[in-house]
Amino acid sequence: GDSVTQTEGLVTVTEGLPVKLNCTYQTTYLTIAFFWYVQYLNEAPQVLLKSSTDNKRTEHQGFHATLHKSSSSFHLQKSSAQLSDSALYYCALRTGNTGKLIFGLGTTLQVQP
Amino acid sequence: GGIITQTPKFLIGQEGQKLTLKCQQNFNHDTMYWYRQDSGKGLRLIYYSITENDLQKGDLSEGYDASREKKSSFSLTVTSAQKNEMAVFLCASSPDWGGRYQDTQYFGPGTRLLVL
Numbered sequence: 001g002d003s004v005t006q007t008e009g010l011v012t013v014t015e016g017l018p019v020k021l022n023c024t025y026q027t028t029y030l031t032i033a034f035f036w037y038v039q040y041l042n043e044a045p046q047v048l049l050k051s052s053t054d055n056k057r058t059e060h061q062g063f064h065a066t067l068h069k070s071s072s073s074f075h076l077q078k079s080s081a082q083l084s085d086s087a088l089y090y091c092a093l094r095t096g097n098t099g100k101l102i103f104g105l106g107t108t109l110q111v112q113p
Numbered sequence: 114g115g116i117i118t119q120t121p122k123f124l125i126g127q128e129g130q131k132l133t134l135k136c137q138q139n140f141n142h143d144t145m146y147w148y149r150q151d152s153g154k155g156l157r158l159i160y161y162s163i164t165e166n167d168l169q170k171g172d173l174s175e176g177y178d179a180s181r182e183k184k185s186s187f188s189l190t191v192t193s194a195q196k197n198e199m200a201v202f203l204c205a206s207s208p209d210w211g212g213r214y215q216d217t218q219y220f221g222p223g224t225r226l227l228v229l
Contacts, residue, residue: 006155033183035217044220045115047157090156099144099163099210101218105155 002027006104021076023091033094034074040087081111115140117221128196134189136204136223143209145187150201163210196229
């Protein structure tokens with residue numbers, strides 16, 4: 001079946017340094033959409049980035065990601081991490097003609113001074 | 114814009130008790146979802162409703178019931194709370210089920226459940 005694998009557990013980075021959260025997927029569908037959700041403490045998950053176009057860079061709030069179907073990846077990156085980026089991040093895959101999202105297990109990003 | 118409201122924010126129950134969580138959305142979305150969030154386990158789909166009067170089981174439906182009272186509201190019932198259970202239940206909605214691929218699911222802030 002379809003699956004999503006992301007950097008698990010806790011990622012700690014120093015403020016001002018780059019950060020990369022990995023996300024790969026497995027699916028037999030050719031048409032897909034991919035999402036990165038961010039969840040700040042005690043808040044609702046919200047969409048950070050989304051894409052359904054192969055090899056097109058998507059950017060929002062300083063974060064960027066590119067869907068690479070050749071490597072089945074949609075990694076999240078930021079060139080300079082901020083303290084306010086500390087949160088729980090989920091990648092999610094949507095396949096076929098359904099509204100169902102398949103989520104990764106989540107990565108907690110902790111940005112330290 | 115719109116908002117998803119979940120009640121209650123915190124729910125403390127006893128083992129074996131039936132507990133009901135409620136969700137309201139004013140996006141006028143057709144499709145609604147219930148997820149369970151456990152640390153390190155991602156978001157797991159419990160139930161979803163494609164349109165009003167529709168109910169579909171997700172991957173984690175055992176031990177739960179759901180009802181879609183009207184287009185804007187979706188309830189989840191824990192049929193028999195398990196001792197020491199602790200989880201966050203998230204409600205979400207999206208415009209429709211088979212729409213544009215980039216249609217987003219919008220989430221509520223969650224109900225935090227603790228069973229004593």
